[in-house]
Amino acid sequence: MAKGGKRESRVLRLAYLFSADISNATTGIISSSPLTWSCESHQYTNEIVSLDPLVIYINNFTSFQEAEDLIRLGEDDFEDSFIARSKGGLQKVSGRTSQSAPLEVSHALVSCILSRARKFMGTMMQPDEPFSIPQLVRYAPKQRYDLHTDFWPHHQVMNDGSGRLFNRVASFFVFLRDNCTEGETYFPAVDVLDEDAKNGGNLEKSFGGKMTRGERDGREMGVKFKPITGNAMFWVNIDKDGNGDRRLVHAGLPVGEGEKIGMNLWPRKFYNK
Numbered sequence: 001m002a003k004g005g006k007r008e009s010r011v012l013r014l015a016y017l018f019s020a021d022i023s024n025a026t027t028g029i030i031s032s033s034p035l036t037w038s039c040e041s042h043q044y045t046n047e048i049v050s051l052d053p054l055v056i057y058i059n060n061f062t063s064f065q066e067a068e069d070l071i072r073l074g075e076d077d078f079e080d081s082f083i084a085r086s087k088g089g090l091q092k093v094s095g096r097t098s099q100s101a102p103l104e105v106s107h108a109l110v111s112c113i114l115s116r117a118r119k120f121m122g123t124m125m126q127p128d129e130p131f132s133i134p135q136l137v138r139y140a141p142k143q144r145y146d147l148h149t150d151f152w153p154h155h156q157v158m159n160d161g162s163g164r165l166f167n168r169v170a171s172f173f174v175f176l177r178d179n180c181t182e183g184e185t186y187f188p189a190v191d192v193l194d195e196d197a198k199n200g201g202n203l204e205k206s207f208g209g210k211m212t213r214g215e216r217d218g219r220e221m222g223v224k225f226k227p228i229t230g231n232a233m234f235w236v237n238i239d240k241d242g243n244g245d246r247r248l249v250h251a252g253l254p255v256g257e258g259e260k261i262g263m264n265l266w267p268r269k270f271y272n273k
């Protein structure tokens with residue numbers, strides 16, 4: 001059985017590679033390849049974590065095999081993480097000690113995952129609005145990403161000469177490898193847990209340990225999500241007036257032992273069409 005599974009995964013991997021090669025060579029349009037069939041067959045289910053701000057937990061956003069294949073696609077390109085500064089340019093900061101790697105958007109698997117994310121967002125994303133280049137992030141023991149927001153305080157100018165302004169309207173953070181202790185993704189200002197406690201709820205029990213109470217300065221505060229391969233969080237960064245919502249500040253807590261790998265997907269919205 002294990003053998004069969006392995007063989008199947010090899011075939012799938014080949015299918016991904018093959019479809020990317022074929023469509024690049026002929027039309028340059030990846031989505032027209034018949035071998036991207038798996039794009040239609042997502043397996044995810046959802047739970048709303050918080051309505052305001054909107055945070056949604058996604059179970060099985062990727063399969064285990066897709067997670068491993070995504071890692072393989074990026075793993076030769078890992079470099080120390082930078083952050084994209086509001087005034088342009090990249091900067092290395094002490095609060096982000098992980099490594100990151102970009103993923104090739106034209107690859108059939110990556111384009112499949114992006115179209116899955118786009119469909120998930122429904123009417124929130126217009127057909128002409130793109131994703132940033134998907135990014136893998138890898139953490140070894142003690143590595144972390146301190147509290148930050150994913151949106152920029154000022155909208156950014158597209159570098160295609162169009163003059164359009166964009167921002168990261170929402171974020172998906174997908175756990176791709178959970179071979180670690182700790183390393184949760186923590187949102188200190190998402191207050192659903194206080195409501196839960198007031199009403200006698202037990203978040204940890206209700207959600208099977210996927211999400212638990214966070215803690216800051218010795219006080220219970222916010223919610224944190226345990227790395228579980230294939231599962232993801234989705235949240236909305238920018239409100240309807242185009243302003244960033246600071247309640248979505250979050251951190252990748254330090255990894256204890258082992259390795260954590262995740263993937264950022266950042267849908268862009270235009271603000272001066």
Ligand SMILES: O=C(O)CCC(=O)C(=O)O
Binds near residue numbers: 251
């Ligand atoms: O590692 C995490 O849990 C979160 C990572 C993150 O927020 C980011 O890369 O922007």
Ligand SMILES: [Fe+2]
Binds near residue numbers: 148149150250
């Ligand atoms: Fe982030």
